[in-house]
Amino acid sequence: MASNEKNPMTNFNLYKYYISFNHDVQLSYKGPIDEHILSVISKYIEVILRKNPIASRKIFKIFIELAQNISYYSAEKNILTNDKEIGSGTIVLGELDEFYTFTTGNMVRDKDIIPIIEKCEYINSLDRDALRKYKREQRKKPSGPKGGAHIGLIQVALTSANPLDVEITSIDDEFSFFSIAVKVLKEI
């Protein structure tokens, strides 16, 4: 880079970034999500939630499904070792008085938004028994290209026992940012 060119990163204030997270945030990550990251974060979840094993197991299950979705389906890809493309995204684990929140976000192509939103709205419209029935129906279908079972989001809703809180932020003509937040009660 020529010395007279302004480096855009010098406008980035790390302290502002740091304090933009309040003390409720237990963990945050942004970047490619491969099996090493999955492993490190899942161990960390186990450690910070040790005092609450039931919630910890739930957060772990939710984490694996949502993180794998990012890894497979994020529209933002990084090439790591072996020229393998890995999806990038962001993960935040928060802790409030009554519950934990687990949020993930990633870029999606605008054309893929409607089916995701419709699926989440449908999941949120079902009670627990109907949701279990929907999971059984979907599981019987042939597996997806990545061996997926089409039931990750359904399982996330069942595990959290709360609605999926979904938000879309439009970025440009091609991409949007998709975020999904779930709650897990501390006392179950």
Next chain:
Amino acid sequence: MEDLIIEGSHKNYFIPSVNFNSKTGICELSGESFLEDTVEFYKPLISWLEQYIDGVKNPIAFIIKLTYFNTSTSRCILDLLNILKDYEDENGEVVVNWHYDENDSDMEEDIEDYIIDTGLDINLIPF
């Protein structure tokens, strides 16, 4: 017929332990299941069962002691259980015992869903 034995591990991915015994018909799947290629991992388990059912034709006691499995594994478990149900429908002798942590109500629901899905009598054994 040879036994099928896979030693489980808990590293970046979680490989379940597999011990399918062709002499006793006791087939155990335990540990945690979260794999890089789930379908590829479960293929030999499915073919082992099919081969046992076609050739050995003895009773099967299928023991599941999984403490965690992801959703892609959940499809493969369904495939295994459907094979057992078909065997039972052809007068094969099948017992399925599923051991689970009594504090894990999500797991209990999962097992109930497999009972509804397959029509197998799965014995729920809390520990």
